[in-house]
Amino acid sequence: MIAPRPSLGDEAYELMLAELISLRIPPGEKLSVDGLARQFGVSQTPIRAALIRLEAEGLVVKKHNTGYNVAPQLSGSRFRDIYEFRLLIEPAAAAAAALLATPSEVAALAELAEEMSALADTDTEANYSKFALMDGEFHARIAEAGRNTVICEALERLYTHMHLFRLRYHAAVAMDAVKEHDAIMRAIREGDGAAAQVAMQAHIAASRDRMQPYFNAT
Incomplete structure (x- = not known):
């Protein structure tokens, strides 16, 4: 079956x-809606849809009477708070996922990990942004498989992966994450909660260390 063509709004996004x-x-x-429409060769309608998303x-950020501006980078304190929070909840979510995930959830997670690995093999900015989206989905699916709705909701509200990937554009970020995801996936496949917890903790700590040098702490 041929996949449906993405909408202009999706393409603009x-x-x-x-x-x-x-x-x-x-x-x-x-951000100028008109300027972005000219840059990407589309009408203003898909640009506005992308901006809302x-x-x-x-x-x-939308400001009253002035339009949209690009959000500022994470501050140093926000960066530290995000990783402290993630280290508290995501290893536990991974441990729960290893014990509670259904075979179909494990298979879907493995397929997503393979897609991310393929993207990481080709160093382009478009692939890097797609990888950032998939990275967020990978962590969200693990949380969902752990059956804790509060953790799922908290991670969804943060949109941490988008902001963290803005700190540094480099293929090594994606390649290193893929290797760490493999360790998490192996533990989840084997139903080893303790190993999944350790692998997730190591992954988040390594992610923090990769990103830390690439912004000015405030």
């Missing part, structure tokens, strides 16, 4: 996401 994550459109910059994810 993906193009703008790549621009934001690669920092070609820098934090704080004012990006606003919901915290990547752009």
